[in-house]
Amino acid sequence: METPVPHDPDTFLAACTIEPAVSELRPDYRAALLVVEGLDPASDAGSERAEVMLVEAEQHARGLLADSPVEELAHIAAWREAYRAFGAKPQRTRNSLEALTRRVDDGLPRINPLTDIYNAVSVRHQVPIGGEDLDAYVGAARLVRATGDEPFATVVSGEPAVEHPAPGEVVWCDDDGVTCRRWNWRQGPRTALSTGTTRAFFILDALGPMSDDALTAAVDELASALGSLGEQVTVSRRVLAAGVTR
Structure with a gap:
């Protein structure tokens, strides 16, 4: 295993x-990528803002769900279709947006400001978002x-384990293996x-x-x-x- 090294954001x-095989599967796919530096792990400064954002996201999602079942919300339905296209069963492996949206009746999880903020943006703007530690990337x-040969380091029954994606499965990876399975289903602990x-x-x-404008707003x-x-x-x-590229 290679040792992660610092990354210059632009590089x-x-x-x-x-x-290209992913683009052929869904030519309409776009990924907005952000690198955020200077985060202060000891700071609790964003807690109040994160809570306000979570409440607003919950209210927004409840309004959407009052008019439509979760699986028929436009972006969630599109992701369910994308999952079927590479052989995944969306009723068993839900994309991260659907999984979060289904939790709003009981309240979105409160974890820490960093995670709470991106979960709130995901639900409010109805877009799957993954958040990871840049310094762990290789x-x-x-x-x-x-x-199907790529390693996915995970935890099973509390113990470290290595799984492998199915051939043809859409995955995010770096030089050390898979970082997120089934496009936006499950991120790895590494x-x-x-x-x-x-x-x-x-x-x-x-x-x-x-739309591109909606993605930019998120x-x-x-x-x-x-x-x-x-x-x-x-x-x-x-x-x-x-x-x-833009």
């Missing part, structure tokens, strides 16, 4: 890629269709955010029902809110799309 983001992030994270990497996953709110988590917070961003 890291420039090296992130979407494999090389750049790549979205690929798996061969790159997970922690109470010691000072540099975070976020992925916002958009399909056709979500990115802008996430970047603004994360700015409350340290006096020296800086945000770098990039959008990847099928055959297009």
Whole structure:
């Protein structure tokens, strides 16, 4: 196993890629990528803002669910279709947005300001978001269709374990293995955010029902809110799309 090394944000983001096979599966897919530096793990400064955002997200989602079942919400339905396209069963493995939206009746989880903020943005803007520790990455992030040989370090029944994705499964990975299975279903502990994270990497996953303007609005709110988590917070961003970089 290689030792993670510090990443320059611009260099890291420039090296992130979407494999053509993924773009062929969903030509409408876009990934908004953010690197956030200067986070203060000891600060509780963002707690009040995170709580307000969670309450607003819960209220927004409850309004959506009053008019439609969760599986018929436009972006969630699109992700269920995308899962079926690579062989996953969305009723058994729910994308992260659907999993969070289904929790709003009982209240979204309260974990820590960093996680709470991106969960709130995910539900409020109806977009799957993954948050990870940049300093745990080995090389750049790549979205690929798996061969089935890639290692996914995880925990099973409280014990470390290594799993492998199904051939053709869409996964995020770095040079050391899979970081998130089934596009946006389950992240691995190796790159997970922690109470010691000072540099975070976020992925916002958009399909056709979500416009570029709506994706930008989600990115802008996430970047603004994360700015409350340290006096020296800086945000770098990039959008990847099928055959297009911007």
